[in-house]
Amino acid sequence: MVKLRLKRCGRKQHATYRIVAIDVRSRREGRDLRKVGFYDPINNQTYLNARAIAYFLERGAQPTETVRDILKKSDTVQNYLERLKEYRRMNSNCRRYTCQLLTVKKRKKYVDLTNQTLFELSE
Secondary structure (H helix, E strand, C coil): CEEEEEEEEEECCEEEEEEEEEECCCCCCCCCCEEEEEEECCCCEEEECHHHHHHHHHCCCEECHHHHHHHHHCCHHHHHHHHHHHHHHHHHHHHHCCEEEEEECCEEEEEECCCCEEEEECC
């Protein structure tokens, strides 16, 4: 199982954290799968790679409580996930209607919207 959690880095008394996707069985400083963000609590700076975070969340990664709070504060990941769901919904609707039936001059023609090609059927 994969978790999104904080990995400590920085110097003494000035901790900064990387937000990483890491296997649950790995230790805190262990090898991560991918770095997906950065968090500096002292300067209150946060950088999040929304695309990478969405990738891991869609595949079942569980964020820790702290990372979940950081993600809630920044709406970028939520907005990205909502736009991705909307895009996928629209894309599935387009796939359903790729071939439309048109009647032109008593001939039936199919228009394949994905390739913009025209198929004629003779009756």
